[in-house]
Amino acid sequence: QVQLVESGGGLVQAGGSLRLSCAASGRTFSDSAMGWFRQAPGKGRESVAAISGSGGSTWYADSVKGRFTISRDTDKNTVYLQMNNLKPEDTAGYYCAERRGRYIAAAATAYNYWGQGTQVTVSS
Numbered sequence: 001q002v003q004l005v006e007s008g009g010g011l012v013q014a015g016g017s018l019r020l021s022c023a024a025s026g027r028t029f030s031d032s033a034m035g036w037f038r039q040a041p042g043k044g045r046e047s048v049a050a051i052s053g054s055g056g057s058t059w060y061a062d063s064v065k066g067r068f069t070i071s072r073d074t075d076k077n078t079v080y081l082q083m084n085n086l087k088p089e090d091t092a093g094y095y096c097a098e099r100r101g102r103y104i105a106a107a108a109t110a111y112n113y114w115g116q117g118t119q120v121t122v123s124s
């Protein structure tokens with residue numbers, strides 16, 4: 001049974017930083033590409049960042065490029081999202097997702113398993 005558990009969300013002032021973590025279990029971690037997505041109230045789900053099973057390829061949405069960094073630790077079966085220079089428009093629920101396949105994908109429809117999410121609130 002695949003399980004994804006996010007942590008690290010919270011309230012931060014604009015310009016601050018947070019690091020989200022997603023602990024994965026139930027599949028061979030290196031066989032799975034991972035992604036982070038977010039959804040703000042009244043808006044659709046947005047792809048934020050993705051990383052391949054090997055960690056060698058990454059993808060970022062234009063809105064976060066240069067501010068967010070996705071990484072993974074195979075020993076800990078954990079994927080991270082380091083978020084720097086946060087802006088109020090980054091406020092959203094952030095969700096980790098796992099894909100049955102090693103190759104990177106940006107679209108939410110490519111992912112098979114989802115975590116419960118963690119809230120990030122950025123105050124101005």
